[in-house]
Amino acid sequence: MNKSSPAYLALFLAITAGIAGGALYSANALTAPVIKANAEKAEKASLLEMYPDASIDDFVVVDAEDIIADHPSVQGVYKYGDDIVIFKNAVSGYDGGTVFLVAINATDDTIDSFKAISNGDTKGIGSKITENAFAESLAGKQASGELDTISGATLTSTPVVEAINECATIAPTVE
Amino acid sequence: MNRMQNFKNGLIKDNPVFGLYLGLCSTLAITTSINNAIGMGVAVIFVLILSNMIISAIRKLVPDEIRIPVYIVIIATLVKIIQMLIQAYAPALDSSLGVFIPLIVVNCIILGRAEAFASKNGVLDSALDGVGMGLGYLLAVLSMSVIRQLLSTGVLSMTNPFNEAQVLFSLRLIPEDFTISMFSSPLGAFMTFACLAAGLTAYKLHVQKKEAAAKAAANSQEAAK
Amino acid sequence: MKYTFHVSPNLQSKNSTQQIMRDLTIGLLVVFVASVIYYSTAFGINVGLQAVILLACSLVTTFVCEAVFAKLKKKSVKDVITHSFGWVTSIILVMMCPMNITPYAIIIATFFAIAVGRLMFGGFGYNIFNPAAVGRAVIFASFSGATTRLVTSATPTGILAGSFKWLPMTEVALESYLDRVGGFGSLFLGTTPGAIGETFSILILLVGVFLVLRGVIDWRIPTFYLGTIFVITCALALLTGVQPYHGIPGWIWYPVLHLITGGVIFGGVFMLTDPVTAPTSPAGRIFFAICAAAITVLIRLKGNLPEGCLYSILIMNCFTPMIESALDGPQLEIKKKAWFMIACSAVLALCVSFYASSTMKGVKGPVKKTAQVVEVVPCVEEVL
Numbered sequence: 001m002n003k004s005s006p007a008y009l010a011l012f013l014a015i016t017a018g019i020a021g022g023a024l025y026s027a028n029a030l031t032a033p034v035i036k037a038n039a040e041k042a043e044k045a046s047l048l049e050m051y052p053d054a055s056i057d058d059f060v061v062v063d064a065e066d067i068i069a070d071h072p073s074v075q076g077v078y079k080y081g082d083d084i085v086i087f088k089n090a091v092s093g094y095d096g097g098t099v100f101l102v103a104i105n106a107t108d109d110t111i112d113s114f115k116a117i118s119n120g121d122t123k124g125i126g127s128k129i130t131e132n133a134f135a136e137s138l139a140g141k142q143a144s145g146e147l148d149t150i151s152g153a154t155l156t157s158t159p160v161v162e163a164i165n166e167c168a169t170i171a172p173t174v175e
Numbered sequence: 176m177n178r179m180q181n182f183k184n185g186l187i188k189d190n191p192v193f194g195l196y197l198g199l200c201s202t203l204a205i206t207t208s209i210n211n212a213i214g215m216g217v218a219v220i221f222v223l224i225l226s227n228m229i230i231s232a233i234r235k236l237v238p239d240e241i242r243i244p245v246y247i248v249i250i251a252t253l254v255k256i257i258q259m260l261i262q263a264y265a266p267a268l269d270s271s272l273g274v275f276i277p278l279i280v281v282n283c284i285i286l287g288r289a290e291a292f293a294s295k296n297g298v299l300d301s302a303l304d305g306v307g308m309g310l311g312y313l314l315a316v317l318s319m320s321v322i323r324q325l326l327s328t329g330v331l332s333m334t335n336p337f338n339e340a341q342v343l344f345s346l347r348l349i350p351e352d353f354t355i356s357m358f359s360s361p362l363g364a365f366m367t368f369a370c371l372a373a374g375l376t377a378y379k380l381h382v383q384k385k386e387a388a389a390k391a392a393a394n395s396q397e398a399a400k
Numbered sequence: 401m402k403y404t405f406h407v408s409p410n411l412q413s414k415n416s417t418q419q420i421m422r423d424l425t426i427g428l429l430v431v432f433v434a435s436v437i438y439y440s441t442a443f444g445i446n447v448g449l450q451a452v453i454l455l456a457c458s459l460v461t462t463f464v465c466e467a468v469f470a471k472l473k474k475k476s477v478k479d480v481i482t483h484s485f486g487w488v489t490s491i492i493l494v495m496m497c498p499m500n501i502t503p504y505a506i507i508i509a510t511f512f513a514i515a516v517g518r519l520m521f522g523g524f525g526y527n528i529f530n531p532a533a534v535g536r537a538v539i540f541a542s543f544s545g546a547t548t549r550l551v552t553s554a555t556p557t558g559i560l561a562g563s564f565k566w567l568p569m570t571e572v573a574l575e576s577y578l579d580r581v582g583g584f585g586s587l588f589l590g591t592t593p594g595a596i597g598e599t600f601s602i603l604i605l606l607v608g609v610f611l612v613l614r615g616v617i618d619w620r621i622p623t624f625y626l627g628t629i630f631v632i633t634c635a636l637a638l639l640t641g642v643q644p645y646h647g648i649p650g651w652i653w654y655p656v657l658h659l660i661t662g663g664v665i666f667g668g669v670f671m672l673t674d675p676v677t678a679p680t681s682p683a684g685r686i687f688f689a690i691c692a693a694a695i696t697v698l699i700r701l702k703g704n705l706p707e708g709c710l711y712s713i714l715i716m717n718c719f720t721p722m723i724e725s726a727l728d729g730p731q732l733e734i735k736k737k738a739w740f741m742i743a744c745s746a747v748l749a750l751c752v753s754f755y756a757s758s759t760m761k762g763v764k765g766p767v768k769k770t771a772q773v774v775e776v777v778p779c780v781e782e783v784l
Contacts, residue, residue, distance in 0.1 A: 009241045016245050020252035027256045031263035038266045094704060122544045155704065353504055357542035366516065 047078060047086060050101055050115045054080065067170055073163050075099075077174060083107045085174045087167040088117075091159035096120015098129055098156065102164050104143045106171040111164065114138045119156070126156035143168035178303055185307030188382075192315035193368075193375040197283040201275045202316055203364040209333045212320035214268040216313030218261070218276065222253045223285055223305040223312075227293040231301035234294045246289045247280070254280045267339040284308060315371075322367050325349065327358035420675075421485045423616045427607040428491045428670065431597050438591060438600070439499060447499060451596050455494045457503045461510040462486035469519045484524045489513055492532035492670055495597025496663065496710075497539060498555070505543035509535040529717045530677045536710055555594045556581040557662040557707050566658075566701050567636075569762030570643050574653070576766035587660045598663040608669035617673035620682055621689045625668040628693035628746075630655040632753040636701075639757035664696060667709040677717045681731065683738030684723045690745040692716040694752045701756045 047059050062085075064077040076088040086103045098119045103112040116130040128134065128150050134157070137148055144165055149157035191197045198219075205211045229249055237245050258276045262269045269276070279285065288308055293301040325331055329349035335341040357363045432455070440448030463481060470480035493513055494506065513535030518527045559580055560566055568574045578584065581592050590600030598604075612619045633655040642650030659665060672678060672692060679688050692712045699708025727738055 004238065004240065009238055012236075012238060013241055013244060013248075016248050020248050023252055024255055027259050031259040034263035035259070035266075038263070042266065125544060352502075355508055355542045357538060360541060362541055 043076065046088075046101060046115070046117055047080075050086070050103060050113050051080065059086070062174055067174075071166055071170065073159075074167070074170070077170075079174065084112050085167075085171045087170070089160075089163045089167065091163050093119070093156040093159055094121040094126050094153075098126075098160055100129075100160060102138075102143075102167055104164075104167055104171045106174065109143050109168055109171070111138050111141050111143045114164075116160075121153070121156045126153050128153055129156055129160060138164070143171070178300060181300070182303050182307035185304065185311045186314060187311070187375075188379060190311040190315055190375060191284045191287075191308050192312060193372045194379075195287075196372075197287055198312060199368070201278060201282060202319065203361060203368060205272055205275050206316050206319040206323055206364065206367075207327070207359050208271070208324050209317070209320050209331065210268065210336060211271050212316040213313070213333070214261070214265065214336055215272055215275065216309070216316050218257050219279060219282065219284070219312050220306065220309030221257055222250065222279055223288065223309040224302055225253050225305075226250050226285055226289060227301040227305035228298050230289045230293040231296060231298045237294075242294065243290075246286060246294075250285055250289070251280045265336040267334070268336045284312060318371060319364075319367050322371075323358045323363055326355050327363065329354040420616045421488060423611060423614050424670075425488055425491070427611050427616075428488065428495070428597075430607055431600060431603055432491060432495060434600055434603055435495070435590070435596050439596075442591065450499060451494070454497070454501065454503060454506050454596075455491065457506050458490040458494050458510045459487055461507045462490045462514050465511060465514040465519065469515075469523070480523070484518075486514055486518075489518070489531045489535070492597075493535045495666070496532060496536045496595050498593070498595055501539065501543065505539055509539045509543070512538045525676055527676060528720070530671055530674050530713055533671060533710055533713045533717070537714060540710070556587060556592050557594065560657075560661055561700070561707070564763045565760070567640065567642070567760055567762035569640065569650075570764045571645050572766050573763050574645050574657075584656075584660075587657075595663055595666075598666040601660045601665050604665050604669055608665075611669070617669070618678075618682070618685055620685045621673045621678060622665075622668040624686050624689035625672055625693050626659060626665065628690045628749050629658060629664060629697055632693065632697045632749050633658045635750065635753040636757050636760075639753065640760065640762055642762070658697075658700075662700075662707045663709045667696075667713060671709075671713050672716075677720060679720050679723045679727070681724070681727045681738070683735075683742060684720075684727045687723060687738075687741050687745050688716055688720065690742065690749055691719070694745070694749040697749075697756070698752050701760060 043061070044056050044059060048054065048056060051058075058080060060079045062077040062079055064074065067077055068074050073089045073091050074087055075090050078086040078088075080086055080103065083105045084103050085106050086101055088099070088101050090099045091097055096119065098116055098121075100114065100116040102114050104110070105112050114135045116135070119127050119130050121127060121129075134150060141147055147161045147164060149161055185191070187194075189195055192199065192202050201215065205215050226246075226249055230246055233245075254277060257279075258269075261272075261276060288304060292304045296304070321331065325348060329351055330345055330347045332345035333343045335343055355363075358367065432451070436448045436451050439451060463486065466481050466484050466486050467477045470477040473480075490510060493510060497506065497509075513531040517529055517531035517534035518524065521527045560568075560577065564573065564577055568577050581587060586592050587599075588601050590603070592599055608617070608622055611617045612622075634651045637651040637654040642654050644650055645653050668689075672689060679685050692715075695712035695715055696708040699705055699711055705711070726741065727734060
């Protein structure tokens with residue numbers, strides 16, 4: 001076979017791709033289960049931070065595909081006990097935005113707990129949303145009512161407050 | 176000795192990042208912490224050595240017309256394998272390096288060395304070249320990370336990549352109130368890179384001048400004889 | 401930037417660089433002293449002294465940087481310092497910062513302003529970017545949260561941008577804004593919190609007139625800069641239907657509000673006119689000023705930042721070499737090209753107002769202070 005003919009080139013490339021594919025397949029078989037277990041652990045780790053006394057099996061992951069389709073800021077929904085629905089939200093802000101967890105009591109529409117996981121806005125201003133003062137101000141308030149923002153950091157805190165209001169409307173529908 | 180000279184060049188004089196200006200995109204983006212730098216550097220060394228060796232081993236077999244697609248397939252496979260390994264065993268590194276692990280495929284250093292060196296030299300030479308260039312890259316990103324992490328957070332710290340909770344060392348050298356946070360943003364990345372690249376160029380010019388002076392001295396000695 | 405301009409006809413100015421810089425320094429110091437007096441009388445002498453301390457830190461850093469530069473270049477230290485006019489950069493930089501800034505932040509910012517903004521490019525006359533603007537950008541990028549909490553109240557720019565989205569449309573809305581900042585009078589006289597040197601609008605305008613008469617700055621840049629901002633916001637007011645206030649029609653009070661809030665007067669008089677970073681040809685300067693005004697208004701109205709002057713200056717500094725080379729040559733021959741460029745920039749400016757008017761919703765009702773959860777965060781991020 002002529003070394004420059006298209007047939008030879010195509011064959012060579014196909015064999016190379018085949019060998020590469022085989023290597024990838026075996027690597028995937030080796031690592032895929034480990035990756036899946038890691039992802040689950042990471043998802044539940046932040047939940048444990050909100051309720052440190054609970055065990056990891058107290059949380060039930062809710063199939064939230066419909067909710068996420070309708071409300072794009074929601075990333076995950078979990079149930080804790082009978083009443084409490086925990087929402088993981090990602091909202092935009094001044095620069096990077098905020099990722100946070102809010103636990104809403106579905107029966108009486110109160111905020112059980114709030115935890116900001118990460119914030120990418122100005123350090124010292126927008127990042128105040130991750131501090132205790134803000135979380136404490138939310139605890140016990142009506143989730144669909146008027147919630148306080150942080151003065152001087154309204155671009156960061158307003159989307160968060162609006163998202164909590166939105167979650168309050170979803171919470172009763174989660175079973 | 177030519178091999179050792181090649182290896183040493185890759186470290187400082189022809190440092191791929193500050194001397195040859197290759198792989199800048201990943202350098203500027205990930206050098207915010209020492210963990211990232213070491214993780215990325217090790218990944219690049221791994222891919223470089225293996226890709227250089229494989230490409231050098233099959234260099235006589237590969238037809239000239241399709242050598243680039245073949246190299247890319249090989250490099251992409253290696254990068255994907257290492258990405259899967261990192262995702263499985265060092266997930267913290269995966270989330271901080273993010274998209275820059277797959278971008279190692281188009282890191283100019285790897286394809287550049289494959290084209291320029293591995294396709295023309297033997298397996299052992301290519302492997303050494305890979306080690307030299309890879310170590311040069313690691314040195315470059317590590318130096319940038321140290322500076323940027325120190326100035327933007329005030330601490331030099333490193334955590335175990337396989338076990339995120341374990342902190343290997345953490346030194347606070349600058350008090351929290353005196354950190355300059357812009358160094359963790361691209362603004363600081365460009366400034367740090369510019370200063371280090373200028374430093375390397377100054378060093379190279381200095382070495383050149385010394386060699387020229389030594390040569391001139393040797394010539395005049397010869398003429399005097 | 402050192403761009404050799406081959407223009408004709410040539411006319412040599414009577415002023416020397418030393419004279420120009422001396423007049424400029426005097427003008428700046430007048431505004432600075434007025435500001436120190438205001439802060440001392442309004443908040444106490446220790447606050448007023450803080451401004452002087454910040455200036456001292458900045459000056460010391462400048463001289464140290466230039467001395468090191470002189471040593472590295474093997475020149476006489478005194479020569480470099482007196483011909484580098486670093487103190488002008490220091491004064492401008494300190495005046496652009498709010499009173500709350502920590503001395504450490506000023507030192508780092510001055511270091512970047514002088515070393516990176518000017519010396520790395522080769523020294524006085526070679527820099528591309530306005531060094532004071534570079535320093536202020538560094539503070540904006542790194543030290544927004546670093547404050548000494550000396551003066552804790554929101555700035556007029558911050559309130560206008562945050563609560564009113566830059567478009568108070570009715571008399572009621574404007575009243576509630578003016579109540580919070582103390583009326584038009586205090587905006588004109590600078591008796592509001594803000595950057596140290598930028599609030600005293602009337603004084604800066606007077607100093608600007610003085611400098612123009614002395615031949616220190618070109619009258620075209622501030623006039624066209626402020627004029628274009630006036631025109632753009634005037635068009636915006638007409639297009640969105642801003643209502644009159646106590647009989648003054650909306651298309652008068654709204655542009656004036658834009659001009660006296662924030663740092664545009666200061667930027668137009670002292671920073672855009674920097675002879676090193678602005679174009680040399682008159683037509684180039686007009687083009688430069690109009691484009692800078694368009695960018696300022698665009699950032700103010702549509703950007704996340706409350707004030708657009710700083711970045712508009714830096715962006716237009718990038719374009720200065722291009723403007724210079726476009727207008728290089730016998731000036732009488734390229735007149736048509738110059739007029740064409742200016743017309744384009746005017747069209748661009750008007751486009752900004754059309755775009756803004758079509759996408760902005762004004763604030764009609766009175767706006768009270770928003771609820772405060774944590775302790776009041778001094779709005780450092782909002783000045784320039």
